[in-house]
Amino acid sequence: MAERRRAAQAVVPEPLARAFISPAFAWLWLVARAYLGYQWLEAGLHKVSDPAWMSGGTALKSFWERAVQVPALPARPPITYDWYRDFLQFMLEREWYTWFAKLVAVGELAVGIALLLGAFTAIAAGAGAFMNLNFMLAGTASTNPVLFTLSVLIILAWRVAGYWGVEGLLRAALPGGEPGRTVAQALRRLASARQPFSRGHREVS
Amino acid sequence: MTGIGVLVWLAVGAAIGLAAASAVALATGRRGWQELAWAFAAALLGSFAWSEWFGDFSRWGGEVGGLQMAPAVLGAAIVAGLYALGLVLEGRGETTTR
Numbered sequence: 632m633a634e635r636r637r638a639a640q641a642v643v644p645e646p647l648a649r650a651f652i653s654p655a656f657a658w659l660w661l662v663a664r665a666y667l668g669y670q671w672l673e674a675g676l677h678k679v680s681d682p683a684w685m686s687g688g689t690a691l692k693s694f695w696e697r698a699v700q701v702p703a704l705p706a707r708p709p710i711t712y713d714w715y716r717d718f719l720q721f722m723l724e725r726e727w728y729t730w731f732a733k734l735v736a737v738g739e740l741a742v743g744i745a746l747l748l749g750a751f752t753a754i755a756a757g758a759g760a761f762m763n764l765n766f767m768l769a770g771t772a773s774t775n776p777v778l779f780t781l782s783v784l785i786i787l788a789w790r791v792a793g794y795w796g797v798e799g800l801l802r803a804a805l806p807g808g809e810p811g812r813t814v815a816q817a818l819r820r821l822a823s824a825r826q827p828f829s830r831g832h833r834e835v836s
Numbered sequence: 837m838t839g840i841g842v843l844v845w846l847a848v849g850a851a852i853g854l855a856a857a858s859a860v861a862l863a864t865g866r867r868g869w870q871e872l873a874w875a876f877a878a879a880l881l882g883s884f885a886w887s888e889w890f891g892d893f894s895r896w897g898g899e900v901g902g903l904q905m906a907p908a909v910l911g912a913a914i915v916a917g918l919y920a921l922g923l924v925l926e927g928r929g930e931t932t933t934r
Contacts, residue, residue, distance in 0.1 A: 654921075
């Protein structure tokens with residue numbers, strides 16, 4: 632076990648590894664989650680209140696129609712990969728935009744809420760990253776590269792990304808959860824007399 | 837943010853970061869000062885995040901050079917506070933590697 636830990640430390644410097652596993656850096660992921668969650672929530676709310684997305688999916692239909700266009704040379708098509716253009720064309724021909732638009736709108740909203748609450752954080756970030764990837768493949772850059780990068784970082788920090796959120800509360804509350812993790816206990820410790828302090832990372836198991 | 841806003845933001849971050857590091861040093865004996873840079877970073881990011889991203893929803897306390905004052909102070913205090921709390925929990929051997 633110690634050997635495995637040493638090997639991991641040789642690859643990832645300790646301060647960097649600490650940012651992805653320690654509660655001391657959970658604040659960083661809370662801020663990242665708040666930004667990312669707010670972006671998805673705003674986009675999702677806009678879509679679910681728009682009939683072009685929720686009734687008939689005409690908004691998504693026009694997006695797909697623009698994306699699959701192949702202009703005459705020397706202009707370049709929005710989509711680089713033929714297989715992705717074929718995939719969108721396949722869905723367009725079968726009028727799948729009627730239900731797919733609702734899926735996108737509700738999905739964006741759900742990802743936003745989950746990230747803001749810190750519930751199913753890594754799964755939500757993964758779903759968000761997948762949507763960003765699809766928007767980018769369809770030729771839309773916009774904020775997608777930044778949101779995608781943040782999502783990947785949150786996935787990497789899955790252990791602590793939801794620490795200040797629902798996941799952190801559940802860890803303390805569930806049977807077999809980790810005692811000492813609650814905010815009240817930490818506050819008691821802060822209020823108590825000066826105590827020796829050691830980092831005391833536990834073994835990865 | 838304009839020049840004066842950036843200066844106020846740095847002052848708010850430094851003051852609250854220092855307060856957070858002092859609280860940790862008082863509670864734990866020694867670690868707080870070693871982590872001063874992180875305390876500053878947490879306070880500055882919290883201040884920036886609330887003022888810049890969510891300032892539109894919380895325009896109380898006035899504005900200085902584009903910095904929403906109350907959100908900037910509250911954001912810094914909340915994030916620096918969470919940092920201090922997390923540091924204390926880390927000191928208890930709390931990691932998420934199990």
